[in-house]
Amino acid sequence: MSDENKHEEEEFYIKASTPSMWLDMAEELKISADVMLRELNKVMRISNDVGNIGDIQKQKLAYMHSYMLLSGFAIEHLIKGILIADNPLLVTDKLSGDLTKHTLMQLSKNAKLSLLSDEEELLGRLEVYVVWAGRYLTAITEKKFEEQKGKRSKKHDDDQRIESLFTKLKETLTAKPNYK
Secondary structure (H helix, E strand, O other), X not given: OOHHHHHHHHHHHHHHHXXXXXXXXXXXXXXXXXXXXXXXXHHXXXXXXXXXXXXXXXXXXXXXXXXXXXXXXXXXXXXXXXXXXXXXXXXXXXXXXXXXXXXXXXXXXXXXXXXXXXXXXXXXXXXXXXXXXXXOOOOOOHHHHHHOHHHOOOOOOHHHHHHHHHHHHHHHHHXXXXXX
């Protein structure tokens, strides 16, 4: 094995197995999500009577989808950081199966998180954005598309709820004995 390959393997392991690096990435994603939220709030103040209604609606949807997707990715990184802090063996020369999925609800159960019902509801909606609604036009089946229709939304208080959940998970992660 060349020195370069060995260095890349070491870099992978250090990044993947270090909970604080998962937190760093979560914070970067949250910063990006907050930019989308600010832009969404600006465009929400624009009256639909001004300019091209179609363009305004397109901007609202673009910012909302991006905000929910990036927020979901940030939350996902925190949960995966918690899982790794609890079980460093989830990282070897690859990420374990659980860490390769975007199923936020299952990841939170695996992490044994104590979530309130409104946090679970929010997590379920963020999962839809992370899995498909923030990235693709449709789900992979008509059935999934129809089942998740009500979850493709942003509620008026989601920004506060996301901020609260992010803080709660960050505190959970940084309190772990294996947090480094």
